[in-house]
Amino acid sequence: MYLLVVVIIGVAASRFQRTEEDFWVAGRRFGLGILVIANVAAIMHGGSILSGIAFTGAFGGPATTPFLAFAGGIAVVFFWIAKKLRRSGGFTIPDYMGDRFDSMTLRAWSACVVAFSSIIYLIAQIRGMAFILESLLDIPFLWGVLLGTVIFVFYVALGGLLAIVWTNIAQFIFMWVGLLILLPPLLERIGGWTSVMTSVEVVSPGWTSLTGTGWTGLYMISWFIVWFVAYSTRIEFVTKMYAARDDRVARQSLPWTALLIILFLLYGIIYLGAAARLLVWDQIGSPDQAFPVMVQMLLSPTMAAIALTGIASAAMSTTDSLLLMSGSAIAHDLLRKCHDEPKGIVRDERYYLKVSRITIVVIGAIACLCALPDMALLLQIVSYAVAIVGSAFFFPLVFGLNVRRISSEAALASSIGGVCVTVAWIIAVLLGQTWAKGLHPIIPGLITAGTLMLVVTLRTSPVKQQALDKFF
Amino acid sequence: MILGLPIDSFILLLGLPAIIIAVMFYYSSKIKSEKEDE
Numbered sequence: 001m002y003l004l005v006v007v008i009i010g011v012a013a014s015r016f017q018r019t020e021e022d023f024w025v026a027g028r029r030f031g032l033g034i035l036v037i038a039n040v041a042a043i044m045h046g047g048s049i050l051s052g053i054a055f056t057g058a059f060g061g062p063a064t065t066p067f068l069a070f071a072g073g074i075a076v077v078f079f080w081i082a083k084k085l086r087r088s089g090g091f092t093i094p095d096y097m098g099d100r101f102d103s104m105t106l107r108a109w110s111a112c113v114v115a116f117s118s119i120i121y122l123i124a125q126i127r128g129m130a131f132i133l134e135s136l137l138d139i140p141f142l143w144g145v146l147l148g149t150v151i152f153v154f155y156v157a158l159g160g161l162l163a164i165v166w167t168n169i170a171q172f173i174f175m176w177v178g179l180l181i182l183l184p185p186l187l188e189r190i191g192g193w194t195s196v197m198t199s200v201e202v203v204s205p206g207w208t209s210l211t212g213t214g215w216t217g218l219y220m221i222s223w224f225i226v227w228f229v230a231y232s233t234r235i236e237f238v239t240k241m242y243a244a245r246d247d248r249v250a251r252q253s254l255p256w257t258a259l260l261i262i263l264f265l266l267y268g269i270i271y272l273g274a275a276a277r278l279l280v281w282d283q284i285g286s287p288d289q290a291f292p293v294m295v296q297m298l299l300s301p302t303m304a305a306i307a308l309t310g311i312a313s314a315a316m317s318t319t320d321s322l323l324l325m326s327g328s329a330i331a332h333d334l335l336r337k338c339h340d341e342p343k344g345i346v347r348d349e350r351y352y353l354k355v356s357r358i359t360i361v362v363i364g365a366i367a368c369l370c371a372l373p374d375m376a377l378l379l380q381i382v383s384y385a386v387a388i389v390g391s392a393f394f395f396p397l398v399f400g401l402n403v404r405r406i407s408s409e410a411a412l413a414s415s416i417g418g419v420c421v422t423v424a425w426i427i428a429v430l431l432g433q434t435w436a437k438g439l440h441p442i443i444p445g446l447i448t449a450g451t452l453m454l455v456v457t458l459r460t461s462p463v464k465q466q467a468l469d470k471f472f
Numbered sequence: 473m474i475l476g477l478p479i480d481s482f483i484l485l486l487g488l489p490a491i492i493i494a495v496m497f498y499y500s501s502k503i504k505s506e507k508e509d510e
Contacts, residue, residue: 061485062484062485067484068488068492070489071488071489071492071493072492075496078496078499078500079499193475193476194475194476196476197477208476208478208481209478209481210478210480210481210484248503251500251503252503254500255493255497258493258496
């Protein structure tokens, strides 16, 4: 029934798509309530529940859920990014990079980074969704991947951001209902928050401490930095600012977004992670099974299906945003802005709408094929995609929007240097190099990006005033 | 211990994020009144 609902929404939303502005930023019509839901749904991915419960269950609650980093990252968007980004009137992050730094190279580079990292992220999300569909519908993993991909590609390709937001509202309700129906049986078995935290500390010493059951202080700090940068640069979240009715709505949505995410994760990850540690930890082969096993233990088959549908909703709500991001990077940024417009090629809006839809189908198919082979924990894949995006855009966004002096050469050097070092570090980790494993790839990436931005800015001239007028 | 958590965990998990969110809400309400002033 849930899958049918999202398909119907996609068909209905397709009737409102006439221009690129309708498709990519839903005609910039979002009010406060809708934008808050869209923000939360874009951030709360399938991995945040499924892998989140596995992660907190294994390593401890406060250590693995850096709420301080989440709130701090969203505060950066609130104070330094949202207002100017919305006022600039673009569609995508590559639009910002191209306009602010008056550089076609930077626009094309940014589009490639967005497309590449979104596809990596998308692969993780499709796998998360397939795991859920596998247990929910009792079908093989392969069919879970295919079914999930076909459905969200269908509604995103037809309805664009409007379909995403309408489905996000449905997904938001499913997500909360799915998790909250676990609460009564859990309260009966293990008690409320304080009782669960006290019990889990007895069973697993260190679970409630800042460094968890086995992390070092240094690893915890780098984990906080990863998520701080992630929350201030997540493209599927920051891009939503463009869809706000005005810059005031864009900014006002942010404290509500931070509050809802923290409330959601306090229960959805920390309380449920502790419950999983107490109730099912001895019965599972891998931490990723914690949530499905707990659901089956506590609920009747019908109620368990509702709970798992809630998690599938969380997976789908990020996946659709990512698909739209990667589609916009290719159809809008690369084809229209970097190829057609500089060459004076004029095409009508229907042509770009058609290309956007075809691009989304092709990217969905590529991500679907890449999601089939077995791979590491979802959150690890997600954190690599986040690291690439963070090292590419953190400094150009935060400093580019607030310091006039930042030159296009500095932004380009910072973005390319940051991504190259991050990717090299990820490869070293994947190859099993012990020197690389102690530090998350985003840390050397950010240090390189920040240093290059500073050094190159001091040696080059600022962007010309005409380009800056839009932002200052 | 507060809510079953050690003090430092409580501050980092809930205390500081709550302060940051409260500051955002405060400035968010100011954006509204600036608009109304206009």
